[in-house]
Structure formats: C-alpha cells, structure tokens
C-alpha cells in the first residue's frame with residue numbers, strides 16, 4: 001500500500017497530532033496531496049497529514065470486471081469485504097483504523113493519542129462511519145460532500161452488495177445515518193456540502209444526515225456552501241476551516 005505523509009516543521013522537535021484524510025472514488029494518495037493546498041495551514045498549526053490510498057492495489061488484487069470507477073480499485077469504501085474475491089485484499093476498515101496508524105506512530109514523530117479524521121465523498125463516508133463506530137479514537141471528524149447513507153444510494157448499494165453481500169442489516173453497521181439513528185454519537189463533527197454538487201441529490205443526500213442529527217439533538221455543524229461543486233476546488237476553498245476546527249479539538253489552538 002502506498003500512502004503520503006506531510007510532516008509540519010514542529011515534528012522536528014516533538015510528536016505532532018495527525019489528521020487522516022480519506023479520499024473519494026478514483027483517487028489515490030496524490031489527489032489531496034497535490035490539489036487541496038492543505039500543507040500551509042498544517043505547517044502553521046503543527047498537524048501531520050496522513051493520506052492513504054482508496055483501495056488495495058497491486059498484483060492479484062481483484063478489480064471490477066469492467067473496471068468501473070465506483071467499485072474495485074479506487075473504490076474500497078473503507079470497509080472490510082466479506083465476499084469473494086474481494087475479501088482477500090479489500091480490508092480497508094482495518095487498514096485505516098489500526099494497521100496504518102500503528103505503522104505511522106511507530107516510524108514517525110506522530111502522537112498516538114491525538115488523531116482526527118476527515119474525507120471527501122466516499123472518504124467522507126469513511127471518516128464519518130469510522131468516527132461513529134470508534135469515537136474514542138478520533139478527537140474530531142469532518143467531511144466534504146460525504147456519502148451519508150450508503151445503504152440507500154446507487155454508489156453505496158453497488159459497493160456494499162459487492163463487498164458485504166445482500167444482507168441490508170449488515171450494511172447498516174457501516175452507514176452513518178443508520179449508525180446515528182441507532183444511537184451512535186460522533187466526536188465533534190463538521191460537514192461542508194456544495195449546493196451545486198451534481199451528486200448531491202442521488203448519491204450524497206446530506207439532508208438525511210441533518211434530519212437524523214436533529215432527531216437525536218446532536219450538536220453538529222453541517223453547512224451548505226452555495227454554488228460549490230464536488231471538486232477539489234471546493235475542498236481547497238474550505239480545507240483551512242476544517243484544519244482549524246480539528247486543531248481546536250486536538251488541543252492546538
């Protein structure tokens with residue numbers, strides 16, 4: 001597995017906290033690294049940025065027979081597959097939650113007690129879902145344009161049925177809206193969603209997250225940003241505000 005790390009100057013003197021960034025469909029570790037422009041603020045705040053890939057890669061790793069962009073390579077959905085042939089390598093949940101942090105924290109000056117998580121689209125789903133299932137592991141969570149209800153949208157339906165099988169009750173364990181509905185409580189949470197995002201209505205369904213958080217009276221911040229689309233231009237426009245949000249909860253500012 002390939003991943004990218006940005007270490008701020010402060011890491012030369014002491015271990016620094018980290019924000020894990022989970023990317024969306026078709027991405028590698030490079031999209032956020034090269035397009036988001038997050039390093040300037042991470043340097044100011046003293047935050048390490050950890051950018052994993054979006055699926056396993058390499059020889060003998062299964063891909064969609066038609067190489068579809070929304071399943072298989074580049075589309076691991078941050079879950080552990082249970083169905084053949086995917087389960088042999090598609091174990092992204094364990095990779096993000098423990099395997100990668102264990103490696104990072106053993107090899108680099110990164111604080112094992114202070115982690116935050118963020119992501120975009122499929123990666124927004126990953127960040128929200130992992131933080132809801134393991135709120136003690138993340139001081140805060142944020143997302144851009146997340147897939148909030150994957151068990152009830154075409155991208156999620158395809159991925160979950162392929163990786164997890166047909167039992168919808170199993171899917172709900174990895175679905176942020178369903179997790180909140182069942183009583184899971186996230187760490188401090190910030191979401192930005194563009195109103196001109198072409199995937200909003202069919203795939204992302206942000207209103208469902210707002211509704212379920214309101215029903216639970218959860219103190220979350222979910223912002224619609226007028227006129228913004230699904231692209232990295234949107235992420236570049238608001239990443240500073242997300243990093244400052246995480247910095248507050250990481251005890252930096």
Ligand SMILES: N[C@@H](CCC(=O)N[C@@H](CS)C(=O)NCC(=O)O)C(=O)O
Nearest residue numbers: 024025026027031069121122231232
């Ligand atoms: N290729 C797909 C969309 C894929 C897509 O928008 N991917 C987003 C994440 S869901 C992304 O970050 N793409 C890479 C980039 O913009 O750098 C399509 O044409 O419908």
